Amino acid sequence: MNILVYSGEGTSRTSLAHTVRSLRSLVGQHYDVMKIDSKGLATEPWEESTALLVIPGGRDIPYTRDLHGPVIEKIQEYVRAGGKFWGICAGAYFASDRIVFEVGTPLEVQGNRELKFFGGECRGVVYPGFVYDSEQGAIAVEVRVNKEALGAGTEAAAAKDGLAERTRVYFNGGGFFVDAERYPGTEVLAWYDDDSNEGGDSTRKAAMVACQVGQGLALLTGVHPEYDAAHLDAANPEYGPLPNVVSRLLEKDRERVSLLRSLIMKLGIKLTHPNISTTAPQTAPVEDDAVNPELPPGAIQGIPDVTPLYLASLHPSYTAELTRSLRSLVTAEGLIKEPNDTFQLIASPQQSVPVHTSTLSETAEGESEEKIIKNLVLCPDDVPSPTQTPHFAMGDFFRHLQHIRPPSKDLHFGNWLMYGQVVSSTQTMLDKNFAFCQHLPNGFVCNATTQVAGRGRGRNSWISPPGCLQFSMVLRHPVQARHASAVFVQYLVALAVVESVCSLPGYEDVPLRLKWPNDIYADAPLEGGQEQAGPKMVKIGGVLVNSNFSGSEFLLVIGCGVNTTNPNPTTSINHIIRYHNKVTGKNLGLFTQETLLAHILVKLEEMYGLFLHGNGTGFAQLEHTYYRRWLHSNAFVTLTTMTPHRKVRIQGITLDYGLLRTVAVDEQGRDVEGEEYRLQPDGNSFDMLKGLISTKA
Secondary structure, three states, X not given: OEXXXXXXXOEOHHHHHHHHHHHHHHHOOOOEEEEEOHHHHHHOOOHHHEEEEEEOOEOHHHHHHHOOOHHHHHHHHHHHOOOEEEEEOHHHHHOEEEEEEOOOOOOOEEEEOOOOOEEEEEEEOOOOOOOOOOOOOOEEEEEEEOOOXXXXXXXXXXXXXXXXXXXXXXXXXXXXXXXXXXXOOEEEEEEEOHHHOOOOOOOOEEEEEEEEEOOEEEEXXXXXXXXXXXXXXXXXXHXXXXXXXXXXXXXXXXXXXXXXXXXXXXXXXXXXXXXXXXOOOOOOOOOOOOOOOOOOOOOOXXXXXXXXXXXXXOOHHHHHHHHHHHHOOOOOOOEEEOOOOEEEEEOOOOOOOOOOOOEEEEOOOOOEEEEOOEEEEEOOOOOOXXXXXXXXXXHHHHHXXXXXXXXXXXXXXXXXXXXXXXXXXHHXXXXXXXXXXXXXXXXXXXXXXXXXXXXXXXXXXXXEOOOEEEEEEEEEEEOOOOOOOHHHHXXXXXXXXXXXXXXXOOOOOOOEEEEOOOEEEEEEEOOOOOHHHOEEEEEEEEEEEEEEEEOOEEEEEEEEEEEOOOOOOOOOHHHHHHHHHHHHOOOOOOOOHHHHHHHHHHHHHHHHHHHHHOOOOHHHHOHHHHHHHEOOOOOEEEEOOOOOOEEEEEEEEOOOXXXXXXXXXXXXXXXXXXXXXXXXXXXXOOOOOOOOXXXXX
């Protein structure tokens, strides 16, 4: 499921960045936190796959200009049908029946609004001094929390959960919800603290409300509980001298995090670590089918810190050769400086690893992004010790890779491995650093236990949890191989994941499937102990392939993630195997990250060799195996990009460019002769079999 954060015109870049970061840190292991603009809200089929829609702080007037009419109706219907909405500051003004803002000043805004999730007036600003596009009016305000409304129950339970009666949060231009208690279906979650209300109005002002809208819920906050003071610049002169808004927020940040967690739970969103008390930091293990690793330091409180990368090879000579190549990129300062990342080479695991300070840089979208120098530890003689890589045994991986490789074949995928316990993104480190990637050998693999900015289709990004095998691989694909189009590589990788399990003796009927174009699905038991009701299809993995030209070849970076041992957020390969054992009476062994990665790489290299160097027919040699594993034979889909919409039946994949072959059908489901369509995904990540781009054959 997705959490969508509006990023259109009028959105505050700072509010957007804090909203996305806070959500990813708290729920990113269960949801893909994505940005969406007004066009996306208007045209994409986002509703069915969205758990929460957020409109962050910014300016209400641009919101009214870009989000109106059919878009508003679409959002309203989504919430009425059970969806969840969060409006923050300007997003809260926008979602009220009426806005009254800075009356009698040059900033005055008054008028009715279309969304009307709160049936009354949102009036501001509560505290004077607001200045557009500035932090001069920002303050740390006290709010009094309605514990009972937030589901904390008794005071003892609230104390246990770390939810304080008074909490300090960021404020800059927000309003309050006038007479909120009088509106049916509206529940006040917090009030501005009377003691800190410098306006002199003794009337309790509602700072946060939850509004029942049909079957759904809208949370509106005049303040910014999502702002993390650790990512604000206390030295900014607009905040004034210390102690200022940043230092005051830092004093009470633990209480703010508890409040934010409670608000997210109020919306019915699943937290990554739901039972953690912020009053007593601890390390909570992730439930794991095969192993039970501890989370990296910091995972409880938010996004964990990036850890060193370790580079090792199947043979020391491979490491020595690659080290010589990488050293040619090193600057006088001893760094490899690339467009997206900077690496510092560490000569051996015995050498001390320096501590680097993160810096802020501007992204192409104009947002602030943290960057830190990545330590790349070279392992010239042997793999790092288990204490250095406790969650992935590189030696076990290399041993298993050698053991399962057919002795008659000269295979190379996985001979070089770069592993990090916590990384930004394995895909980004290779794909966005072109010179670095050019120096990496064919079949080079980068994997991680946890990614804090995992890459998906488009600009999607998420936090991937321990228990998910996530890796990226460099593949040099010849441009002149016309019979073997690079577009099929994504199909080969997804097929390799399924075949690496289902081609093993005894595992043939483990229910893993392929969803076009690049997802891995499984027949999973229903939740809540309803196994007798039968299986359901759930996603457990996906593939992403990025490409660049390099001379006479495509420099492909293949990204793959597949849930191996962690039962969240859907299920895992090991859980499926355990259930398969239960219903069949078998005793099939479970996979570790090390063994599954080795099996996938061997299977992928075998199939890629056949695809590229077989009898010259490319993917046709693997077509039967692919169809045996996929979900779509003779399935019906509707082409929503056509007017009127057209219902078609899936026939297969074209062998030239890997497009989906379909034929139109009539109302009875019969083929319409001569009306065939070739389909490609339109790039959205909501449902690949909706909104397909069609080309009439």
